[in-house]
Ligand SMILES: [Zn+2]
């Protein structure tokens with residue numbers, strides 16, 4: 660009898676670029692810590708998709724995460740502290 664053991668463990672598969680947004684730098688929102696290809700924590704609770712904004716510095720966040728972060732006193736990217744400006748707004752996937 661042959662010992663037939665094919666144990667093949669795939670530990671970590673990272674499939675990038677087959678779906679979702681093509682984001683320049685970060686793929687997770689550092690504010691809510693969810694993937695930018697998924698809704699934010701806040702929107703996930705409500706079952707709605709999130710828009711994603713890409714800043715002029717190249718960092719991306721959920722729109723509803725970055726908007727409350729910004730205020731009159733605070734106009735900086737949470738990741739790199741550059742002055743925040745919107746480079747691009749990606750609408751939620753339907
Ligand atoms: Zn978020």
Ligand SMILES: [Zn+2]
Nearest residue numbers: 716718736739
């Ligand atoms: Zn930044």
